[in-house]
Amino acid sequence: ARNGLSVSVSSRSTGTARVTATGVRTEFGKIGKALQSVETDETFLQKKSARMIQTFAVVGLSLCALAVVLYGVTRGNWINGFLVGIALAMSLLPEEIPVVLTVFLALGAWRLAQKNVLTRRMPAIEALGAATVLCVDKTGTLTLNRMTVNRLWAGGEFYNMDAADQKTLPQRFHALVRFAMLASETEPFDPMEKAFKAIGDRYLDASGDFANWTLAHEYSLAPELLAMSHVWQSTTTGEYVIATKGAPEAIADLCHFNSDRLRELGRAIDAMAAGGLRVLAVARAEFSSNAWPTSQHDFDFTFLGLIGLADPVRPEVPAAIEECEKAGIKVVMITGDYPSTAAAIGRKIGLPAGTQIMTGAEIDRIQEGDLRRRIAGTAIFARVLPEQKLNLVEAFKANGEVVAMTGDGVNDAPALKAAHIGIAMGGRGTDVARETASLVLLDDNFATIVEAIRSGRRIFDNLQKALSFIFSIHVPIAGLALVPLIFDWPLVLTPVHIVFLELIIDPACSIAFEAESEEANIMERAPRDPKAPLFGANDILLSLLQGSAVLLTVLSVFGLSLYRGYGETDARTLTFATLIVGMVNLIFVNRSWSRGIFYALRSPNRAFWWVVGGAYGFLAAVIYVPMLRD
Secondary structure (H helix, E strand, O other): OOOOOEEEOOOEEEEEEEEEOHHHOOOOHHHHHHHHOOOOOOOOOHHHHHHHHHHHHHHHHHHHHHHHHHHHHHHOOHHHHHHHHHHHHHHHHHOOOHHHHHHHHHHHHHHHOOOOOEEOOHHHHHHHHOEEEEEHHHHHHHHOOOOEEEEEEEEEEEEOOOOOOOOOOHHHHHHHHHHHEEEEEHOOOOOOHHHHHHHHHHOOHHHHHHHHHEEEEEOEEOOOOOOEEEEEEEEOOOOOOOOOEOHHHHHHHHOOOOOHHHHHHHHHHHHOOOOOEEEEEEEEEOOOOOOOOOOHOOOOOOEEEEEEEEEOOOOOOOHHHHHHHHHHOEEEEEEOHHHHHHHHHHHHHHOOOOEEEEEEHHHHHHHHHHHHHHOEEEOOOOOOHHHHHHHHHHHHHHOOOOEEEOOHHHHHHHHHHHOEEEEEEEEOOOOHHHHHOEEEOOOHHHHHHHHHHHHHHHHHHHHHHHHHHHHHHHHHHHHHOOOOOOOOOOOOOOHHHHHHHHHHHHHHHHHHOOOOOOOOOOOOOOOOOOOOOOOOHHHHHHHHHHHHHHHHHHHHHHHHHOOOOHHHHHHHHHHHHHHHHHHHHHHHHHOOOOHHHHHHHHHHHHHHHHHHHHHHHHHHHHHHOHHHHH
């Protein structure tokens, strides 16, 4: 490798490879090494919940110690004092929160997998509900990636393939189609090259074109020249011909067009691109030496014409775009196509009228501050190279946006890593892209991304409902542990009572709420602010009011029971049963924040009914089965 070893590999054709680096020193190795160094940070929920649990832990343990001392000193019963302290600590510590986070994220990943989205990193599930910008590739994501040749232009004339019923192709277009095939792989896998082969098989003797020629040399695409060339040698005469295809402006540069020819070419491109066609140009050259030049510019090319390829828009995309607009999510289309083609596709899929179009050349020219200002009103980026996606991601992030970015190539890896939500294509994506991304889209479909965002919002909504229930139910539990201590009443809750309550609280807040269906307006509101607290002041106040209502009810039952002469055991039993009923009612109330309680009764949620049935079933058992009652 250090000496530049040359290796020849031959199958149907021959190539020469010069090895300049191996292992981690290669470009693939550098990307792989960078991916290995990526560490998964704590998620937003984990950070917020950890801070919340620490706060409650300090408060709970402090009150626990105080309760033990007060009870022991005032009543002289240190055993009951320890029971009161333990019960108070258990009632104040929201130990359900780590369980809830684990279950919600795990089941969220499972539900996304059912929608053809694989989750590789859990933070992406949280970020989905906050996404404000969705940057997507056009080909294969917004379109079907099933290209067909739709229109030809050669010698100043157009020929529409979709309207052609003839079995023959006009002679003036033969060279254009033939050299488009010669500039492609002999056994193509790219949809564009497959389209060239299909039209060649239909109208020309495609097998004869390749049978009499041997591929001698190749020039691949480069960022500075978006054109590729194949050098073919005749097996009969030994002469060389060069077939090249690529971006019209690149081919025009190779053919050294003057201003008049450039204007004529521009009019033809605009006419084809206005219909949403991907436009490629084709040229040919001849060569007599076998000392290949380093650049394609050294050949004397002759321009042959333009080929317009149609790639149908996925039928579900316009509705998905409209749904994103209602949800306050900006959809940005990124493509390597001509700007006019991109604009036509933008109109078909329903991007906002009058949106600006920016090209990759402009991205390279303008300063970072100007780019940040320009992208605010831009929804279409044309002639963009994969390397430029990173600039777009960083600019959107600098504007305070939560960015989701799709990609499929090795060069997309930096942008996928930089985005808040990197989405790799599972069908046509490379291993490097999938390794870097947070999510993998199995069907490469834009509508699936929108469904994933809907699921992300539902998961976060239900998580907040579960947290609200946790906060509200801990109010009466803590109250029943603390109030008897203050007013010198008999103990209501001991640790075993709270353990029983946790058997209901944990499945309720982790499974029943997770299975709750989405709110009706879930995709008709703006994305949540990622900087907003996990549980805001209004949420805390509502939970305190709900919990206080239950606390007042159970304290009233306990006080009235003692007042009317019931024994301590009977009063505790009535109070405990009332607390269970109040807990079930809190689950009902928090199932939906936009619909009434009657919706909760009608809405299907098997997990919820299992929790309710189990709560009442176990309550009956501990009341009426002597062993459990004791």
